[in-house]
Amino acid sequence: MSIVETLHLDLGNRGYDILVGSDLLSRTGELAHPLLAQERMVVITDENVAPIYLDRVCASIEKAGIRCDRIILPAGEQTKSFKYLEDLLDQLLELKVERRTTLAALGGGVIGDLVGLAAAIILRGIDFIQIPTTLLSQVDSSVGGKTAIDTVHGKNLVGAFHQPRLVIADVDTLDSLPANEMRAGYAEVVKYGLINDAEFFSWLESNGAALCEGDKEARRRAVLKSCAAKSAIVSRDEREDGV
Secondary structure (H helix, E strand, C coil): CCCEEEEEECECECCEEEEEECCCHHHHHHHHHHHCCCCEEEEEEECCCHHHHHHHHHHHHHHCCCEEEEEEECCCHHHCCHHHHHHHHHHHHHCCCCCCCEEEEEECHHHHHHHHHHHHHHHHCCEEEEEECCHHHHHHHCCCCEEEEEECCEEEEEEEECCCCEEEEEHHHHHHCCHHHHHHHHHHHHHHHHHHCHHHHHHHHHHHHHHHHCCHHHHHHHHHHHHHHHHHHHHHCCCCCCC
16 A cells, blocks of 8 residues: 555644545545545546546545546636536536535646536535646645636636645656646746745755656655645635735
8 A cells, every 4th residue: 555645734624634645546435435425426537637547536436335426528728617617517417416425626727626616616515625637736726725717807717715625646647747747837846945945945956857757756745845835825824815
């Protein structure tokens, strides 16, 4: 069994754990089960992620005795829109989700944002978990409860603060990313060092290339440090009113 490192984002009774490690997708059911109000989950992903990871995640959920439904959406930023939000809500209602059903966002920031917003508004709010598969989503968008879609007036202008019940960051998923997506995520990691952690920034100067080229230990450390920084800010200023 792989080692899991746990960070806790402290928001009182709405706090949650961020789990970081390898081979965590194969343990999704086991890790999520204690948090479920109902032994049913709906996993939402996109057409790029589904062929690689969806079967593994759903097999893990079903192995834990949990019903697992699936929804696959188009990949790309255009999916963060009213059109696909409506489509997702319709599919969830056709599946007859209940207020005790838990959604799972399997993918990058687009899926995480869209599923989080759907969870915030369907049936006036239900639980969801984040299973981020890109570096950018693992170190930033999956943590903090910011959910949104884009409009013709700009990005992320319609949304809600809706915290997940759990974040499962499996660093093995980063192996499937193209170089440009790794660099996009790495820029966010560097930001945490620049903002408030000179020691971490110095570590990145020495280890950043290895991280981007596949060093698992470097990736694990970067995700942990970034999530710790994001969690500290969110716990102090959840709704972006100050810090």
